Amino acid sequence: MKILVAVKRVVDYNIKVRIKTDGSDVDIEGVKMGINPFDENAIEEALRLKESGLATEVVVVSIGSSANQDVLRHALAMGADHAILLEAAIAIQPLAAAKLLKAMVQREQPDLIILGKQTIDDDTGQLGQMLAALLDYPQGTFASALQIEGNECLVTREVDGGTETIALSLPAVVTADLRLNNPRFVKLPNLMMARKKIIETIDGSDFSINIESRLNLLKVSEPPARKAGIKVASVEELLSKLRAHEGILL
Amino acid sequence: MTTLILAEILNDHDSQQLSPSALQAVAAAQFWNSPIHLLIAGNNTASIAQKAASISGVERVIHTNSDHFSHPIAEDLANLIVSISHDYEVILATHSSFSRNVLPRVAALLDVEMISDVLEIKADNTYVRAVYAGNVLTTIQSVDALQVLTIHASSFTAQSLEGDAEIVSIASPAAFGKTRWISEVRSQSDRPALSAARVIVSGGRSLASAENFQQLLSPLADKLGAALGATRAAVDAGFAPNEIQVGQTGIVVAPELYIAVGVSGAVQHIYGMKESRIVVAINQDPDAPIFQVADYGLVADLFEAIPALTAAL
Numbered sequence: 435m436k437i438l439v440a441v442k443r444v445v446d447y448n449i450k451v452r453i454k455t456d457g458s459d460v461d462i463e464g465v466k467m468g469i470n471p472f473d474e475n476a477i478e479e480a481l482r483l484k485e486s487g488l489a490t491e492v493v494v495v496s497i498g499s500s501a502n503q504d505v506l507r508h509a510l511a512m513g514a515d516h517a518i519l520l521e522a523a524i525a526i527q528p529l530a531a532a533k534l535l536k537a538m539v540q541r542e543q544p545d546l547i548i549l550g551k552q553t554i555d556d557d558t559g560q561l562g563q564m565l566a567a568l569l570d571y572p573q574g575t576f577a578s579a580l581q582i583e584g585n586e587c588l589v590t591r592e593v594d595g596g597t598e599t600i601a602l603s604l605p606a607v608v609t610a611d612l613r614l615n616n617p618r619f620v621k622l623p624n625l626m627m628a629r630k631k632i633i634e635t636i637d638g639s640d641f642s643i644n645i646e647s648r649l650n651l652l653k654v655s656e657p658p659a660r661k662a663g664i665k666v667a668s669v670e671e672l673l674s675k676l677r678a679h680e681g682i683l684l
Numbered sequence: 685m686t687t688l689i690l691a692e693i694l695n696d697h698d699s700q701q702l703s704p705s706a707l708q709a710v711a712a713a714q715f716w717n718s719p720i721h722l723l724i725a726g727n728n729t730a731s732i733a734q735k736a737a738s739i740s741g742v743e744r745v746i747h748t749n750s751d752h753f754s755h756p757i758a759e760d761l762a763n764l765i766v767s768i769s770h771d772y773e774v775i776l777a778t779h780s781s782f783s784r785n786v787l788p789r790v791a792a793l794l795d796v797e798m799i800s801d802v803l804e805i806k807a808d809n810t811y812v813r814a815v816y817a818g819n820v821l822t823t824i825q826s827v828d829a830l831q832v833l834t835i836h837a838s839s840f841t842a843q844s845l846e847g848d849a850e851i852v853s854i855a856s857p858a859a860f861g862k863t864r865w866i867s868e869v870r871s872q873s874d875r876p877a878l879s880a881a882r883v884i885v886s887g888g889r890s891l892a893s894a895e896n897f898q899q900l901l902s903p904l905a906d907k908l909g910a911a912l913g914a915t916r917a918a919v920d921a922g923f924a925p926n927e928i929q930v931g932q933t934g935i936v937v938a939p940e941l942y943i944a945v946g947v948s949g950a951v952q953h954i955y956g957m958k959e960s961r962i963v964v965a966i967n968q969d970p971d972a973p974i975f976q977v978a979d980y981g982l983v984a985d986l987f988e989a990i991p992a993l994t995a996a997l
Contacts, residue, residue, distance in 0.1 A: 663979035
């Protein structure tokens with residue numbers, strides 16, 4: 435079984451992103467970047483399937499510029515067999531990304547595709563479902579457990595109010611939730627070795643897919659801040675303050 | 685032009701009911717000032733369709749009954765929506781784990797870039813939505829002819845129940861066949877649902893164990909008739925189940941009163957609760973960021989303050 439994992443390069447989750455002074459976009463110049471956290475769960479799950487003998491090859495793909503080599507090297511250091519950089523000039527949107535990944539799936543012919551359930555920059559959470567739709571594959575989103583049984587992938591999904599387990603006929607698309615696993619720590623020697631590995635680069639325009647923006651960014655702004663209130667000295671004072679509010683019944 | 689809303693059926697114990705978030709979806713759809721249709725897919729939807737027909741502003745309730753919708757999967761729901769999509773210019777749902785699973789699939793099948801978790805709808809297919817865990821708002825304009833979007837439920841005031849829509853039953857496409865529903869585990873709780881609770885008591889890592897989480901917070905939640913919430917740190921540490929996680933990667937809530945107990949206030953958590961009307965933070969650390977968004981902050985030992993608060997109610 436061959437597994438394809440897609441990874442995105444995003445602003446590090448500890449960084450509070452600033453807005454450009456003209457409000458045209460966020461300012462991520464010089465900001466620390468890294469692999470999208472959910473994508474690390476996706477890689478980890480693929481590697482575990484390989485280590486348990488169920489998978490034979492783990493291919494990682496990232497869409498973007500040559501800067502994305504760092505996240506691909508991270509994936510190689512974790513243990514991925516092969517990394518592909520799909521070069522695309524503009525910041526592409528989920529459907530366009532899904533179309534490019536569909537082309538990669540047709541080229542690589544994986545049995546299972548694992549993605550993160552969402553990226554922590556745009557928070558759209560669409561890509562896996564869109565890719566599954568374009569391929570007419572079954573989808574298992576928000577996965578917190580995954581098991582291969584014969585030609586099926588059993589996925590336990592985190593849904594509002596509990597979990598749900600479904601069986602997907604392979605090939606299928608799965609999106610990883612944080613509780614799917616604990617991604618391994620990358621050791622320095624592995625990172626050094628990953629630097630020597632070759633990253634295959636493909637020009638995204640080779641696929642003749644229209645990836646023009648269909649959602650135009652008009653402006654970015656700060657959300658209205660919630661202002662800090664007061665400190666109370668005791669439980670009694672807290673209760674008397676709360677009871678003074680209309681509609682709060684204590 | 686007409687708007688289609690995908691409504692969710694909730695399984696509450698043994699009965700099925702319409703998710704109350706449909707009322708907010710209809711409120712959002714009012715923006716277009718055009719007919720609103722509401723779609724319900726299940727295996728026994730007659731009474732749910734009746735209820736939906738009473739939502740003010742809905743012109744037509746479309747329902748379909750099929751065995752494969754007893755536990756609807758995204759693939760079947762997407763194919764159902766696509767089968768009737770030619771009648772609509774807007775396809776909309778509230779942003780929940782249900783719609784997040786289905787609508788991106790619909791959008792891709794219809795070749796549309798979807799807009800997720802919309803906070804505000806503006807003229808000319810323009811929307812405001814948050815990125816970077818709510819730290820930045822973006823205003824974006826769609827150039828697609830068809831709009832597919834999910835709305836941020838708490839940004840819209842629920843519609844009243846004074847409507848009288850027509851109810852239409854339709855046939856559903858054949859089952860997708862490559863996905864098989866196996867089982868579900870619903871959290872057993874007599875407490876209100878997190879997304880609909882008026883009061884939420886939420887715990888963080890400072891509670892230090894699953895036992896403390898339950899022993900300290902349950903009595904307080906019981907007295908307040910509150911739902912229990914948790915931070916990601918508390919869930920990852922095994923103190924609380926994943927389905928009560930509040931935040932960027934969990935559930936976004938907006939209760940009347942949010943009591944954060946031992947919650948430090950990571951931006952990802954604040955994203956999930958900052959629309960609460962009144963926020964109370966109780967934490968030992970006076971510098972915890974949660975105090976910056978709290979109306980009332982109490983710097984105290986949780987293990988003394990929470991029992992004292994519970995006893996005083």
